[in-house]
Amino acid sequence: MDPEAKSGPPPLDEDAVYDLRVRNSRLLDAIGPLIGQTRELLCRTETVLVLTDPNGTILELAGDSRIVRPLGELRLIPGCSWTEHTGGTNAIGTALALQQPVQIHSAEHFCMAMKRWTCAATVICDPQDGTVLGGVDVSGLAQTYSRHSLPFIVSLASRIEGRLGRLTLERHLRLLENSLTYCSQRSDGVAIVDEFGRLVKTNAQARAAFARLGVSGSLESAFPIADIAAIAEGSVPPQSAEWLRVARIECIKEGGDTLGFMLIASASIRLTPLRPDQILPVESERTPAFSGIIGSSSPLCTAIQKAQQLAKAAVPVLLLGETGVGKELFARGIHQSSSRANGPFVALNCGSFSRDLLTSELFGYAEGAFTGARRSGMMGKIEAANRGTLFLDEVGEMPLDIQPHFLRVLEEGEVLRLGENMARKVDFRLIAATNRDLRAKIADGSFRTDLYYRLAVTNIPIPPLRERKADLPDLLEHWLSISRDRFGVGNVVIEDTAFECLMNYAWPGNVRELRNAIEGAVLMACDGVIRIGDLPSEIQTPFIFEGAQDRSHTTASQPVSGEVLSLDAAEAESIRLAIQKYRGNLTEAAAQLGIAKSTLYQKVARYGLTDDILVARRKLSRQER
Template sequence: MKEIGTPMDWFASPERDTSVMAAWERLIQGGYSPTGALRGMVDESWHRCMDGRVDPDTAGAPPPLEEGPLFDLRVRNDRLMRVSVPFIHQTREFLSQTGTVLLLADPDGMILELAGDTRIMEPAGEVHLIPGCAWNELSCGTNAIGTALVLQQPVQIHGSEHFCAPIKRWTCSATVIRDPLDGTVLGVLDVSGLAQTYSQHSLAFIVSMAGRIESSLGKFAMERRLRLMERCMAYCSGRTDGVIVVDDCGRLVRANPQAPAAFARLGISGALEGAFPIPDIARIAVGSMSPQSAAWLRLAQIERVSEGSDTLGFMLIAPAAARRAALLSDLPLAAESMAAPAFSRIVGTSPALRAAIQKAQQLAKASVPVLLVGETGVGKELFAQGIHQASVRAGGPFIALNCGGMSRDLLTSELFGYAEGAFTGARKSGMTGKIEAANHGTLFLDEIGEMPLDIQPHLLRVLEEGEIYRLGENTARKVDFRLVAATHRDLRADVADGKFRMDLYYRLAVTNISIPPLRERKTDLPSLLEHWLHVLRERYGVADAVFDDAAYDCLLNYAWPGNVRELRNAIEGAVLMAQGGVITVSDLPPEVGACAASAGARQAASSTGAELTRQKVCSLEMAEAESIRMAIQQSEGNLTQAAAQLGIAKSTLYLKIRKYALARDLGVTRHIIR
């Protein structure tokens, strides 16, 4: 960018550079820069840096994130990365001889990706112009990335215009990348090099490239919305429920005609558009965050709509007035504030399951920690919710967090929260951790056995002292919560192997509940099949779907290693695939349907084995009968001699003669064998 009437070659001239340096020195010494010495946006940026107490001797950005947090950062910016990175890599060869690098940063100025001339990588590394480093104005002064984010427009910063002295030997051009659907800033694109690489075309190049990325983002977003609607169509069509479809950012995509009235009953006043977007929809859907400003979300059912591991969006469902109470007690993903009795969502009456529920009901009355032990998919979270609802803390929050699959740093911040500025990339307002969010309620930590060893003593201290420290804070915060933990691991064995702390184990396992796997409560299968078939028929509008006999037998005879979760998924897929309302073996997952073939093979094998056994017995009996016949003939009808020759008792010989009907054939008189 340039001042009106100022030739671009003067923009990077030595004379102007000298003038800008003089203005900077005067400002640093507490004076004022002369009018016209600086471009307006540079002058304003320098004053922001002064107000923010940026050190003018700062040699570059703060140190980069470690590999784990950087990976998490890239995952959080997956949509931007997925579209932008191919464009960035396309420029690699073009930039390889220009002495410049192309950079992609997130909305906080954290660099996500870098490509360009390898000769400039070493000086770029010296100022931390690399992935994982923050280039906002408050971190390293006036620079194209940080200033573009402040102004939200294209920016070119050259040489001495940088606020921090060690960075003044650089030149950079940047512009923001906006979401084409709502205009929010998704990130920033920048090209940087040493001052001698300055080109008046750099800014136009970067603006053009950002435009291409935004166009691709728009196409990408529309394709995802179309796939989202395809997956929701079966539920939305012809339903009496109110259904709202939102994308993965919580933005409204579609609402069926019943939605305004149905959601008005939940508390939405006025047009539905005013309730959107819901930026934390993903965390609310999994129960890891309670909606703070929208009470109606606690009453709506939230269903994730996925494509493999990719979340396309969510369905928000408000049941029709006549069916609302019944559905809220049936649907497993209903909001935590529903009024269903504790443990009512756990289906089954088998002795093993009832014993586990009775133990949980008894333990819910106390506030001691509870450890739930069971295989994946047995319903440990349902037990945790039941304990919460049956306790004196039922009016407080129920906060859930899965300790598996998270990096150490991410899990730490999720558990304990952090203060403003606690680390590079931290939210400006800080973050409340799950422990603090569960105050006066229940904290459910699933897969507790996956928690890293070095985090465990901090959790133990919270349990012992009833207080936490947010990351970056020195002041304790009092917390009062009930902990329910769950694991599929043998924690005693992990303690013995040094993989889990003994002191934390005994603090967690004050009481424990073993939840039986589905294979140990086969008598519950008919009830579970009926329950999930009913729920999923209602959900997808397939009112007449039924199992045929072969499919039903497969479902009853399958071992269900994934337990209730696997059973639910199998029925859900079968309901969606059923033709003509009849669910057959071919509609079941292959591993479940395979039991039909196995049963047939077993039956065939059984029949074949029986026939072989029968044939074998017949052959032996024929041989025995022939031996008896020969012995009697050789003894000329003297049965005493024949029995001795055969090595059997005379009474046994009598029985075998009757068995094989030999009396008439051998001319043995009736009175002798009677």
């Protein structure tokens, strides 16, 4: 370090500063209101406030505009690093090194350029786990020295941490609101974690269920889980615990915002962790291509035939279809039918990541590219798909500013990792999928025309389940068989009335909704028979409503009213059936209906069903006696 240095090191370029601010948006959101509150004080004392990331790189500068220019000459500006390694003894770098408040005045600075300044700084810690999130500093010319500067900056850091804590708590509450219904309705072990993989809540079954998956010691010791978002997408790093390959992980979203994840361990069967040599990718199992797609209806066969034909050429394919129709199964089938079948099949959901995380997942990054980056860097999904197939699901959700970089990869056959200057050659087959109208997104400016025509060289529309009702019996039997084996419940069958209900339902969630409905019904079935009351309420209600209409028509000749049953009456009938089935147990009835217990209380009062509860409980009491 040169003690005669006149300034700090050169700053990052504008794009890198933007990415840095995005990665630290949580910290910037917390300090934003406080900057406005302290601006007048800073101007009056001829000082500026400086916010940095954990590595000492400046994120934000605010305060007296009269000293911003001389600070700029020192390179005390966003994008510049002021650690002790880059700037010698200075308040920002020394506070981060010691992880405690410091005040560096005038000649106490190491570099000559800083000796006419006085600075006080401290660190900002995560209130959840105590990790250092950044530093905050107040700086001014030496004559503005005040013994109150250090207490002021410590107080400000405390207020920032308080705001971070409140913001984290609000996110955790929203996470719980979006996941507790599942957590309370299942006998599976469920662990809810936030977007950083930190444990938020578990249900009563979690400890035993995760122990069966191989979690040793206390359940809490297994958290936090690094790279939880990537693991949820199927990219489990080699160093990760084996039980993460067995547990089911579901993303909890609110709009486009990922609040956290649910880790689910089945309580019905005993699973043991798989060894790495036991875990085989789908493409290496040598099963016939497209064999995972169940059905023989004309619309489905047409789509499969087109996919088989296009698999022979190495052109990009765009799969078009609603959520849940099986776009990934088609993508795997195309891969297995192609000349790249022996190469990797790499899938990435563009809608499951924030902008900055998607960038690193897609392109990879070099060592030290950003805060929290792995020491050895990371290969992106594009590189991982080399000599194989890259499947981009929900490609319409790819942020607009990432699209030209991805287009360049497709045009040049080269990928540039974040933080590197040398491109790497890649050769992969691209399959993209979307449930959006990409032409409409082009019209509103959220999708690039040139990328669209590069992706949609050929396209395959996949029919929704309502357009291939002839496949329903085969699909029902397929998922019933899988659920029997998975939950170890033997020969479960579907009652005729329940089967008719399933056949008449519109299935807006397509095959994914059907699978979930069958899994839930198998778990709820009594005596090995799935009845209409075991199906989700949204499937039951239309059938009950239609049945009530049929009954009104058949009794029209009798001296009774043949009026059509309203939707409210159909809902009341569903609730009455659930109350009777569970003998007045509202907790179980609410779980069956798929609503919160508090909501059930409201509906019972609304429809005047209190007497039905009392009757059901009296019957139970008599039976027990």
